[in-house]
Amino acid sequence: MLGGHILHGGDYNPDQWLGCPEVFEEDVRLMKAAGVNCVSLGIFAWAALEPEEGRYELDWMDHIITRLEQENIQVVLATPTGAMPHWLTEKYPEVMQVQADGRRNLPGKRHNFCYTSPVMRRKTAEIDRVLAKRFGGRKNVILWHISNELGGNFGDSTCHCELCQAAFREWLKKKYKTLDNLNSAWWNYFWSHTYTDWEQIHSPGPYGETTSTALVLDWRRFSTEQIADFCEMEIRTVKEESNLPATANFMYFFKGLDYNRMARGLDIISWDNYPFWHKTKDEVPTAVKAAANHNIMRSFKKEPFLLMESTPSGISWREYNPLKRPGMHMLSCMQAIAHGSDSVQYFQWRKGRGGFEKFHGAVLDHRNGKNTRTFHDVAEVGERLARLSSVVDKTVNRPEAAVIFDWENWWAVEDTQGPRLDLKYTDWILAHYRAFWEAGIEADFVSMDADLTGYRLVAAPLNYMYKEGWADKVRKFVSDGGVFVTTCFSGEVNETDLCFTGRHPLEDVLGIVKEEIDAPSEEFENRFSYKGTEYPARCLCEIGRAKEGTEVLSVYESDFYAGCPAVTRNSCGKGSAYYLAAGADTAFLRAFYKDVFEEAGLKNALGTELPYGVTAAERTGDGRKLVFVMNFNNEPVSVEGIGRWTDADSGAVCEGELKLREFQCVVLEKQAE
């Protein structure tokens, strides 16, 4: 466990208060009172650290790190490239990003820099080296926090300047070797898009090319590569002077960058979580989304991750920003731990007096010191995490199910012109995962590049793109005994968005032959029955026939494709493959997966049925088994038939029935068998 305990604290931005030493002393005192043991320092502090080019002012940071050390508070030290000082953009305007339409950004906001620019890279390396030299060896500094939310700059995360365009062409040359290869991979014969010179290739943009989906895909891959390379350059630089591990904070369902690629360069995964709690009285959709995102983060390395940011109360960037209702702060913090986090960190410690985020939730508000509901909630979390630290230490989630979540598939399926233009990949992923969550069955979220061994069940909703080798991997997984679930509009194209011709790549495994795909309007909605209950066929209805030997579990009930298979199961080797020809609702997926879980031999850690709004997640290791039972209902519930456990907080024995208060998370513990 990094730092030796569950980290609790968050973004600390004292560079806003350098003229007020009394504020800083109060901060330290209140951090102790709130059970804070770790802060992230210097995230946007470039202007305070280097007020003029080459003139560094580090004493203030030195003083803070020293004082924190005296108080046993650890530091996650940031490189300050999250925002650029004005002297930098004034002297070197070429460091500012160019938009897709060719206009260069003006100074301001944050990020907003070109990841290719040699000047930006040089200036970054200089400040990083200075910081690493001075603070990289300090006892209480435990981790590098590279920049901030890379790629997240209020819009397009990429830069379209001439340097980036040239780098893109070089990247393409390396990938395709010849223009002939590129032209055929991108199908440029259509609409006379054939390139005869590399210089003719431009990044996608509003007044330019947006219709070449293969170009857009490669641009997204290239941009990821460029940003990952920038991040890795920063990591190499700080590591010249210090031995600390490095992270970069990721974001919620962030489509702009392939985080699988980004994750490769990092030692530890961390991310910033801002769920929309209390959007509706039913918190389940929000809880499912947050759980999915935690799982994505954990699955990159299959190791505990860090929750680097979250809000202790409300946020300030949605149209309306509800405060966390009593109990929700603790519950959402515990949810992170339940799904594999070894920290609970906030944005931010103290509200600034001015600036864009002055009304965003923080541990300390503008006027009340520790006398607030938020502070009290935070202190309670601090106390609980300290108590649970040694229990959670060396444990990690090891689910036996996986959901395929792949960025390249995400890009491709949403960019393509197809049966519908409103397909939302994450909606499909969440719809399926919700059935897992409700059953208390955990899942990893992995890309098509992952190793599937060890999983009993793999679900691949809307798996439009099949990457090289993917069909063979699934075939082997199933024939070795795995259960595979997939849906319509899967296995359509390869990695450059070229349609497969001839048989569907998994026709033998799925046992179906696909023919057409309907995207009916609501009035034409079709239906199918599964085990005696009727369900709607939503969004997409694929039409085809089952091959001999394939079990047809449901058929469409109306229209010209009445009688065609809607749900099928095919045994293949030692395993089986399910195919859902139509988009489905929550009720169907709940009923369907109940059967699938049984077939795959998957049960939740309590071995019992969970009431609505309650889920369970399991961490094991070091001879212990922990089950986090979470009630997302704003009312008490009880879970029956749980067996015999110890309550990890109180040490009390808990047997048979577990009563949960509204928004409560109970941690149950057992010696592992």
Ligand code: GLA
């Ligand atoms: C992000 C950023 C923070 C802050 C918060 C506000 O996660 O990293 O600097 O802007 O959002 O929610």
Ligand code: ZN
């Ligand atoms: Zn650029």
